[in-house]
Amino acid sequence: MRSIALLPVLFMTLLLSCGKDKPKPNNTAPSNLTVNAVVATDNSGNVAFTASATNAVTYEYDYGNGVFATVPSGVVTYKYPASGTYTVNVIAKSSGGQTISKSISVTVTVTMSLIFSDEFDTPGAPDPARWGYDLGAGGWGNNEVQYYTNRLDNAVVSNGTLKIILKKENFSGSAYTSARILSRNKFSFKYGKVECRAKLPAGGGTWPAIWMLGDNIGTAGWPACGEIDIMEHVGNQLNKIFGTVHHPGHSGGNADGGTTMISNVTTEFHRYGVEWTPTTIRFSVDDVVFYTFANNSSLPFNQNFFFILNVAMGGNFGGAVDPAFTEGQLEIDYLRVYQ
Secondary structure, three states: OHHHHHHHHHHHHHHHHHHOOOOOOOOOOOEEEEEEEEEOOOOOOEEEEEEEEEOOOEEEEEOOOOOEEEEOOOEEEEEOOOOEEEEEEEEEEOOOOOEEEEEEEEEEOOOOOEEEEEOOOOOEOOOOOOOEEOOEEOOOOOOOOEEEOOOOOOEEEEOOEEEEEEEEEEEOOEEEEEOEEEOOOOOOEOOEEEEEEEEOOOOOOEEEEEEEEEOOHHHHOOOOOOEEEEEEOOHHHOOEEEEEEEEOOEOHHHOEEEEEEOOOOOOOOEEEEEEEOOOEEEEEEOOEEEEEEEOOOOOOOOOOEEEEEEEEEOHHHHOOOOOOOOEEEEEEEEEEEEO
16 A cells, blocks of 8 residues: 555656756857858849857848848848948857847849830820820819819820820819829739839919829728828919828828929929838939838838829818919920839
């Protein structure tokens, strides 16, 4: 009877003794960390990194542009979306959590290719393979006073430029007509450089815009789809250019953006641009950046977007309409997209 009573004690003793044999974490800090980088010679932006260290089981990369990655092997190829010199930091970590780090500098040249353009060289209506129309009045909630049509009177290509023409005329209950053309379901893209050379209309109440919306607007709605306003101008604030992004929590009057003053926007052509990457959206006029927005994976600016070109009149942003206004136009020489 006593031997039977001792069995539970013996069993627990065996369990405890087995537990003592479990391996302990390696608390030895990594050492001898080396980081090497080989930049591709084809200007693709690819950089092949190799990190190694004694006692390391994983490596954490900071690519120097706001992008991070955990790489157990230490060997990884990362494609930079834009040219620049980047400080890359690598942290080597042991199984016990001890770390060592090292930084190196890499210089990358990225050559972009033209993936879309409209040079507006073919006279007549805007190319139907590239552009469709939004039709109607009210400005989709902006309380604008124009009626958007698909007539040549309001959108026409002639003498090498596209003219989106805002007119004072009675049409279907509205006192003004204009056009709003868009590339939805015809062309969209994710990330790249946009350049649009344009001359803007003058007059109080005019509101020209070169902008983009996320492809998923039909399902997600606005502002969840995201909006990137490459260029907006209102005649009541002459020569003030707006670059803006709209997204949940930051839309309408609470949007994120910046402005710049440019001379002669209604009498001379200027180049309005955006450089869009997973980490930044940079707005520029004539290659001078005036606002940079920090993009990240939680925002809607990591999907395909399509273009919209239009001229509105009045409304929430356009403001008071000059009663003497009769006609004005947004004239576009070209629109180009590079990746």
